[in-house]
Amino acid sequence: MVRIGNVTLNRSIVAAIGEVNSAKRAKELGADILELRIDLLEVDARQALQDIKKTGLPVIITNRMKQEGGNWGGSEDDRIGTLNSLLPMADAVDIELCAKDRDRVVKKARDTGKTVIISTHDFHRTPDNDAMKCIISDSFAKGADIAKLAVMPNSLEDVLRLFDVTLHAKGAVCTIAMGETGRHSRVIAPVYGSVMTYGYVEGPTAPGQLRVDELKQLLRFL
Numbered sequence: 001m002v003r004i005g006n007v008t009l010n011r012s013i014v015a016a017i018g019e020v021n022s023a024k025r026a027k028e029l030g031a032d033i034l035e036l037r038i039d040l041l042e043v044d045a046r047q048a049l050q051d052i053k054k055t056g057l058p059v060i061i062t063n064r065m066k067q068e069g070g071n072w073g074g075s076e077d078d079r080i081g082t083l084n085s086l087l088p089m090a091d092a093v094d095i096e097l098c099a100k101d102r103d104r105v106v107k108k109a110r111d112t113g114k115t116v117i118i119s120t121h122d123f124h125r126t127p128d129n130d131a132m133k134c135i136i137s138d139s140f141a142k143g144a145d146i147a148k149l150a151v152m153p154n155s156l157e158d159v160l161r162l163f164d165v166t167l168h169a170k171g172a173v174c175t176i177a178m179g180e181t182g183r184h185s186r187v188i189a190p191v192y193g194s195v196m197t198y199g200y201v202e203g204p205t206a207p208g209q210l211r212v213d214e215l216k217q218l219l220r221f222l
Contacts, residue, residue, distance in 0.1 A: 017035065035198065186199070
């Protein structure tokens, strides 16, 4: 089983936050892990990370590029440099499969004993099954402990195909069908083997997200 900090991943709920004040509320709502979205912060990232670690929850650091739905406005060198400088303080890092300096982040994570999430986001479609399997396999080949794949379904059949890929994945995966059509996947994908799911605290950071406490209640019911 894969761990992030002291949490063994099993239908774990990650609260995606872009401000420090959301961390305590995320814990109250039932989050298992925090994802600090550096690209959404309006304060110093190092201080923000220090503050949210006071909750006692493990922290994933993410500095999402605009190409993959993020809000980072600086250079790519600065984006990667910021991630690497903060990695010793975090429990895990999320880096995009397509990032040109991905390997720098993976190496730093390995050197500091942190969990590596390699992610891919497609906001336009759901690739065919073979393509999705290749993305997941490539993520593991590049050093992922967890391969994260988020796609945009154009039909319920697309969501079902993602579940099938999730069920047969060889390794720890986090899979998400975004948008309204895929909204239920954030609860159902963990049933098919997705090791974690993402929720919001103050407002969604990705299309179709549910609030952390809603996810908690629904997963408990299932």
